[in-house]
Amino acid sequence: MKIGEDLFGGEVHAPLKTKGRPKVNPCIAVWGTGPEGTKCGACKHHYFRRLASAYPKCAKRGDTGSASTDHSSRYPACGQFEPKS
Numbered sequence: 001m002k003i004g005e006d007l008f009g010g011e012v013h014a015p016l017k018t019k020g021r022p023k024v025n026p027c028i029a030v031w032g033t034g035p036e037g038t039k040c041g042a043c044k045h046h047y048f049r050r051l052a053s054a055y056p057k058c059a060k061r062g063d064t065g066s067a068s069t070d071h072s073s074r075y076p077a078c079g080q081f082e083p084k085s
């Protein structure tokens with residue numbers, strides 16, 4: 001759900017939370033599927049939040065600081081996929 005725009009005109013969405021880590025990429029329900037055969041680990045929006053451990057996150061999903069926004073790098077890519085440079 002879009003809740004506003006950032007300084008550069010990009011869309012800002014409410015964190016896309018799930019209960020636990022889902023088996024499928026929850027972003028696909030919002031933005032559709034990405035390029036065939038690509039995984040979130042190859043997307044520039046995927047990163048690891050490093051604290052005592054490393055927690056996988058998707059910048060497009062948002063980060064609540066909890067497991068509800070953990071995002072596997074093995075998920076199939078969504079329609080917001082952009083390759084890492």
Ligand code: SF4
Nearest residue numbers: 027040043058077078
């Ligand atoms: S493809 Fe990129 S934007 Fe889409 S869910 Fe994966 S990491 Fe997030």
